[in-house]
Amino acid sequence: MFSNETFDIGSLDGVFNRMLETIMSSKDDIFIISEQSRRSFEDMQKELEIVRKQISVVIDEGDALEKNMQLAKQRLVLVSKAFNNYTEEQVKDAYETANDFQVKLSVNKTQEKQLRDKRDDLERRLKGLLDTIERADHIVNQVNVILNYLTSDLKHVGQALEQAKLKQDFSIRIITAQEEERKRLSREIHDGPAQMMANVLMRTDLIERTYREKGIEQAIAEIADLKKTVRNALSEVRRIIYDLRPMALDDLGIVPTLKKYLSTVTEYNPEVSIHFQSRSTEKRIPSNYEVSIFRLVQECVTNAMKHGKSKDIWVKLEWLRDAVNIVIKDDGVGFDPQIVKDHSFGIIGMRERIELLHGKMSIQSEVNRGTTVLFKIPLETE
Numbered sequence: 001m002f003s004n005e006t007f008d009i010g011s012l013d014g015v016f017n018r019m020l021e022t023i024m025s026s027k028d029d030i031f032i033i034s035e036q037s038r039r040s041f042e043d044m045q046k047e048l049e050i051v052r053k054q055i056s057v058v059i060d061e062g063d064a065l066e067k068n069m070q071l072a073k074q075r076l077v078l079v080s081k082a083f084n085n086y087t088e089e090q091v092k093d094a095y096e097t098a099n100d101f102q103v104k105l106s107v108n109k110t111q112e113k114q115l116r117d118k119r120d121d122l123e124r125r126l127k128g129l130l131d132t133i134e135r136a137d138h139i140v141n142q143v144n145v146i147l148n149y150l151t152s153d154l155k156h157v158g159q160a161l162e163q164a165k166l167k168q169d170f171s172i173r174i175i176t177a178q179e180e181e182r183k184r185l186s187r188e189i190h191d192g193p194a195q196m197m198a199n200v201l202m203r204t205d206l207i208e209r210t211y212r213e214k215g216i217e218q219a220i221a222e223i224a225d226l227k228k229t230v231r232n233a234l235s236e237v238r239r240i241i242y243d244l245r246p247m248a249l250d251d252l253g254i255v256p257t258l259k260k261y262l263s264t265v266t267e268y269n270p271e272v273s274i275h276f277q278s279r280s281t282e283k284r285i286p287s288n289y290e291v292s293i294f295r296l297v298q299e300c301v302t303n304a305m306k307h308g309k310s311k312d313i314w315v316k317l318e319w320l321r322d323a324v325n326i327v328i329k330d331d332g333v334g335f336d337p338q339i340v341k342d343h344s345f346g347i348i349g350m351r352e353r354i355e356l357l358h359g360k361m362s363i364q365s366e367v368n369r370g371t372t373v374l375f376k377i378p379l380e381t382e
Helices: 009-081 088-154 157-162 171-214 216-244 248-252 254-268 287-306 345-356
Strands: 273-279 312-319 323-330 360-365 371-378
Touching: 009 088, 171 216, 248 254, 248 287, 254 273, 254 287, 254 312, 287 312, 287 323, 287 345, 287 371, 345 360, 345 371
Parallel strands: 273 312
Antiparallel strands: 312 323, 323 371, 360 371
């Protein structure tokens, strides 16, 4: 044990706080770069869409010019063969018409090439911007991890030197998890419903033009297609709301909510089969228990599909008099527990959640033999 006489705790805290401020400032700078790149990416996407429409218009104009030029050439050949049957003015007019269409077609081809080059350049720049955004997000996440470790494990090092035992503090990790969840939600809304709504806005302009140029039948067909986009956007919004907190949890309880959630998962992932079973008489338990059980099952099922590449997943709840056992088993690729151990943030999060409920958690897994996760949660009894 080291005494306070060995360390100047105030100086140590000062150095530590300045280091945290520097890291936070760097994180903010990276975030600004990411947001600026994201805005540039969105503006460039709009410009690319405009260029693609311009290319389509130029191609249509080129096709029309090709047809007119062919007709003009045929007229010129006819006039040339029967030169004596036409006046000098008619011959001159046939030649100038053919030449005019040829010049216009040449200009059209040049314009088409310029637009295609611009499109290709925009696509390359978009890819570069996307790489920048992804790298910036990756760095921000890494900085968040570093800050999480520093703030949770080292920030109170002075107090740790003075105290015999330090109480476990989950607040920093909870805040980090909340920020990560907000960022994930923001990105889901941006990439899903927001993009769909932007598409709807563009499609309404297209419908107006279609109605003017092609008539009501084509416009109605466009409206029918637009309805599909709106329905997809509504479905995506409902999915995001459900992921935040299932409304049925408070009204119906954990078992019906899990059934609905797992059914929804299989709808979005038809290649996966999920088998659910609830044994013995299910009961309503405190809200914090039901939320924790739901999140534990959600995390395990997500891991089984995303990392385990599972095709079959089994979820079983066993209700005892003073406890509930939860088993989540899959047939996925599994992993070596000696290598993974507890370094996965998903596993850390589940262990922290189960410890808050004074429960126990065990994981059994082998490479290519699937994974089984067992939770045992004691219930409050009168």
